[in-house]
Amino acid sequence: MYTIQLLASSFFFFAQDAGADSTKSSFQTLLIIPIMLVAMYFLVILPNKKEDKKRKEMIANLQKGDTVVTNSGLHGKIVEFKDNNETVVINISANTNVTFETSAIQKKK
Numbered sequence: 001m002y003t004i005q006l007l008a009s010s011f012f013f014f015a016q017d018a019g020a021d022s023t024k025s026s027f028q029t030l031l032i033i034p035i036m037l038v039a040m041y042f043l044v045i046l047p048n049k050k051e052d053k054k055r056k057e058m059i060a061n062l063q064k065g066d067t068v069v070t071n072s073g074l075h076g077k078i079v080e081f082k083d084n085n086e087t088v089v090i091n092i093s094a095n096t097n098v099t100f101e102t103s104a105i106q107k108k109k
Helices: 002-015 022-060
Strands: 067-070 075-082 087-093 096-101 105-108
Touching (some): 022 105
Antiparallel strands (some): 067 075, 067 105, 075 087
16 A cells, blocks of 8 residues: 555656646646556455455365365364355364355365
């Protein structure tokens, strides 16, 4: 976020030319908006899309016996899938099984 602020402040600095007329400076100011939107797309939205895609692939490739970590930090081994792979039963200790949504799985160990 600091990088975006620094970038914006440098554009404003260059846009405030003392000898420029008002139409030129307003055009430069309007030019900043699309540049900021493009920068935001490449710095924020695109990396999030890649992470979501990678996580969905990981969830789709889960199998019985995989050791996983849930969003809440619970570690366990997958025992079975239920409801057309919408929920998963995780064994967290000798006789303790817990049912989670598959979307609650954070990572595979």
